[in-house]
Amino acid sequence: MKRLSTTLVFILVPSVLGAADLNLTPRGVSGLIDMPDAFMLPDAESALSIARDKHLSTLNFTFQALPRLQTSLSFATYDDIGAGVSSENTSLNLKYALTDEGRVLPAISVGINGLFGNDRDAAEYIVASKTLAQTVEASVGLGWGRYGGTADVSAPFGQRPAFDTAKRASFDHLFKGDAGVFAGLLWHTPVDGLSLAAEYSSDTFANEALMPDSRFNFGARYEVSEGLTLGAYQRGGDTVGVTLTLSGNPNRPRVAQPVGAPPVFVGARSGAAQTWGSAASPDFDRLAGLLSEQGIQLQKAKLDGDVAAVRVVSWSNAAVPKVIGRTARVLAATSPQSVNVFDISLTLNDLPTKTFTIRRNDIHQLVDQPRGGSQVLANTGITGASDRAQTWDWQQQQQPGFYWSVAPRIQLDVTSDNEFDPVAVLNAFVKYTVSPSLSFVGVLDYLLAGDKNQDPAPALPTARSDNSSYDRSSVQLTQLAAVYQRKLSDTVYSRFSFGLLERGYGGASAEILWTPNASNLAFGIEVNEVKKRDYDDPFEFVDYTATTGHGSVYWDTGYKGVSAQLDVGKYLAGDWGGTVTLSRYHANGWDTSLSATLTEANKDEQLKLGLRVSIPLGWVAPTTTAQKSTLRLGGISGDAGARLNVSDRLYPKVRDAGDQRVYDSWGEFWK
Amino acid sequence: MMRAIVGACLLLSTACSSGGSNGQLWKLASEQLRDGRAGASQQVSKAEISRAQIDVLDLAIIRVEAPDQKLRTLALANRARGNRVSYLTPSKRQITLKGGLVVATQGFGFDLLPMQVESNDPIAFPLPPNRWPEAISRTYFTPGRGPDGQSWNVRCSYSAGDMVRITVAELNYTTRQMIETCEGGGAGFRNLYFVDERTGLAWQSRQWAGPDQGYLNVEVLEPLD
Numbered sequence: 001m002k003r004l005s006t007t008l009v010f011i012l013v014p015s016v017l018g019a020a021d022l023n024l025t026p027r028g029v030s031g032l033i034d035m036p037d038a039f040m041l042p043d044a045e046s047a048l049s050i051a052r053d054k055h056l057s058t059l060n061f062t063f064q065a066l067p068r069l070q071t072s073l074s075f076a077t078y079d080d081i082g083a084g085v086s087s088e089n090t091s092l093n094l095k096y097a098l099t100d101e102g103r104v105l106p107a108i109s110v111g112i113n114g115l116f117g118n119d120r121d122a123a124e125y126i127v128a129s130k131t132l133a134q135t136v137e138a139s140v141g142l143g144w145g146r147y148g149g150t151a152d153v154s155a156p157f158g159q160r161p162a163f164d165t166a167k168r169a170s171f172d173h174l175f176k177g178d179a180g181v182f183a184g185l186l187w188h189t190p191v192d193g194l195s196l197a198a199e200y201s202s203d204t205f206a207n208e209a210l211m212p213d214s215r216f217n218f219g220a221r222y223e224v225s226e227g228l229t230l231g232a233y234q235r236g237g238d239t240v241g242v243t244l245t246l247s248g249n250p251n252r253p254r255v256a257q258p259v260g261a262p263p264v265f266v267g268a269r270s271g272a273a274q275t276w277g278s279a280a281s282p283d284f285d286r287l288a289g290l291l292s293e294q295g296i297q298l299q300k301a302k303l304d305g306d307v308a309a310v311r312v313v314s315w316s317n318a319a320v321p322k323v324i325g326r327t328a329r330v331l332a333a334t335s336p337q338s339v340n341v342f343d344i345s346l347t348l349n350d351l352p353t354k355t356f357t358i359r360r361n362d363i364h365q366l367v368d369q370p371r372g373g374s375q376v377l378a379n380t381g382i383t384g385a386s387d388r389a390q391t392w393d394w395q396q397q398q399q400p401g402f403y404w405s406v407a408p409r410i411q412l413d414v415t416s417d418n419e420f421d422p423v424a425v426l427n428a429f430v431k432y433t434v435s436p437s438l439s440f441v442g443v444l445d446y447l448l449a450g451d452k453n454q455d456p457a458p459a460l461p462t463a464r465s466d467n468s469s470y471d472r473s474s475v476q477l478t479q480l481a482a483v484y485q486r487k488l489s490d491t492v493y494s495r496f497s498f499g500l501l502e503r504g505y506g507g508a509s510a511e512i513l514w515t516p517n518a519s520n521l522a523f524g525i526e527v528n529e530v531k532k533r534d535y536d537d538p539f540e541f542v543d544y545t546a547t548t549g550h551g552s553v554y555w556d557t558g559y560k561g562v563s564a565q566l567d568v569g570k571y572l573a574g575d576w577g578g579t580v581t582l583s584r585y586h587a588n589g590w591d592t593s594l595s596a597t598l599t600e601a602n603k604d605e606q607l608k609l610g611l612r613v614s615i616p617l618g619w620v621a622p623t624t625t626a627q628k629s630t631l632r633l634g635g636i637s638g639d640a641g642a643r644l645n646v647s648d649r650l651y652p653k654v655r656d657a658g659d660q661r662v663y664d665s666w667g668e669f670w671k
Numbered sequence: 672m673m674r675a676i677v678g679a680c681l682l683l684s685t686a687c688s689s690g691g692s693n694g695q696l697w698k699l700a701s702e703q704l705r706d707g708r709a710g711a712s713q714q715v716s717k718a719e720i721s722r723a724q725i726d727v728l729d730l731a732i733i734r735v736e737a738p739d740q741k742l743r744t745l746a747l748a749n750r751a752r753g754n755r756v757s758y759l760t761p762s763k764r765q766i767t768l769k770g771g772l773v774v775a776t777q778g779f780g781f782d783l784l785p786m787q788v789e790s791n792d793p794i795a796f797p798l799p800p801n802r803w804p805e806a807i808s809r810t811y812f813t814p815g816r817g818p819d820g821q822s823w824n825v826r827c828s829y830s831a832g833d834m835v836r837i838t839v840a841e842l843n844y845t846t847r848q849m850i851e852t853c854e855g856g857g858a859g860f861r862n863l864y865f866v867d868e869r870t871g872l873a874w875q876s877r878q879w880a881g882p883d884q885g886y887l888n889v890e891v892l893e894p895l896d
Binding site: 260261262263265267368369370371372373374377560561587663664665666667668669670671 | 749750752755757759763765767775777778782784785786787810812814815816817818819820
């Protein structure tokens, strides 16, 4: 069984999403049947789609990354009936809106398919689309590469150079060579959810030597329910295919937002209740109780002159400003009259992150006022919180904690024999926390359903490509490690992990993260000394060691939630290189990221592309839990650019307290 | 059907944990499924209250309906600051009225952040309809990126309709139907008020509360003195 070089891993929750009316081509680009149109999807729309016919199987993830930029990552598997080009292809497709649709003028978009892939899917196009009579969308375009197969226009911008397979990213072929004209109509029928399409295609499937009988394709799509669309198409008179699309949008939660406790009423300062005693004899147990009613846990507290300092933590999915705002409300409504300033420090994932210094009068005067949030923020000081020993008047008693969870995980492999292999894994997680700094973590996996065959151990172990040699027939000890984390200064975090770090490796991992104050940048260094674990015995190792590590730069751009990450260093196979990751996050916790890895080992091959989508459970259920489901596509297998899977990396733990994210979500302060 | 699938997937994927939240999810998901079968009638019945019960309560009370959320509920005044009165529903949703104008909501699906109104706004500062200005401006704020979320600056004009006799919690009122047409900042909507000709209080209204939340129907069963 030949597998596509990618595995799709997802928890089932996000597969039932909420959707706009979606029409995606088999390569995940919004369009007609095979050909694209000029329209964009709603901002941040996300879709997972599958298309199957006798020649082609695709798995795509489409993401409207920005209002004018649509991206899709496409994993295609062809039947080897053609010219011998690789039967599998991973490619990135981009479509950019040059103009929006006007009353008279059409929408115009330009697109590139197959970026970083091989020449099989490479196609470029410019297309115009116009809505007619409210229910019909007409499109006409000019295509190159795959879309120029009909050669209706002879090389308007010069000849297309032969595809250089030695180049991992080729750009000199773009919009070169013969061009093909394509056009089509999409009709949203009176039957709710049903659309019909007809197109005049310029894709001759030359690489597959199909030579369709006709350039006309026909298709139908039906939105079975919100977020689930089924489709069928007939291509070239002799090929019939089906599509399935699951879609959703971070901006359109499936359920109403959770209600929870209402915020505490804050009136005039003179009427503050002084509930937790006077400055001379504060009752912090009472304060802890008041905060607990708001879903906030008080960890430490002290009164120092006119400053009330507290450290708090929230285990809900509430945005950082909401936790800070609710704490400030409680303090304003109940503190002794002598208190003028609140120093509120926030703990995330057992790490103290930031301290918010808020003027008490601002809370009393600006609560429930229009634009009160920005006025409070303008007067609020935000600095790094320290983990150094301080004199606190009150501290929550630290008790060792035990956490466990058991959850199934569904995994889909796309195979070249036109079958999907559903794999179900039962995942058990245990964590014993000795102190906020020290914990022990264990993970067990059991393959409930799927291919349990174990390939023979290779003669020489490899970084990742020998994954199928690991025993999958019984319960697997994936992780058993000690994790020590501590904040070294106001802005520097540290972590040290030791033990069985992941199914493939055990050893030691150390990390330092610096998050400067008043900056959207963060810098990290990670060094790992690991040894490859045995294919059968969970506590044995094979003769393969690796010293691996990266320097990382994290940048929250401040533009529509887009952030960038650059990792440069040495990967598990000893190859030096770098990974660029672009992400877009939403205040409700949705996070979509696309990564590209280039190292010495894949410099003559395709870039290693990966995609990751984290969806908060609160998006699909009326809950305040911080739990998320994660979908991963690509970037996992293969030796080139293989990175150690360490579960407790620092930046993801503290980034919600980053200055830009706090600013972006400050609208939650009064909620 | 889709709700059932969502619930089933939810149960499948969350399983169980020591944190407790997953257990709550099982309960929440089953409630979701149950509510879906029960329909709206069960919720509607919860929003009924007799005049006698209102008199016994002796509290300011309103009834709110969020059609898009299929929610209809009573809300009791729980705090006041000037003429801003916040009402709390039994399920802890909040709605704040300034005069008769909905100026903030929380928990009705999509929140409305505190609204900015002018001093001549005849809904926020009730006036008899014959003294209403031709037009006023307001700024609505809804959740969005940035410290104040997304703002919607609208200009609203008024037109008077017929005199209409309405019944609210067993009491009859003769009201003037007032139509408020607002446009601007990418938003456009039309609010409807049934206004007491003498005091200017809107006993019944249908008010826009943001692009996602849509319209809310508000009835003042017992105003704050």
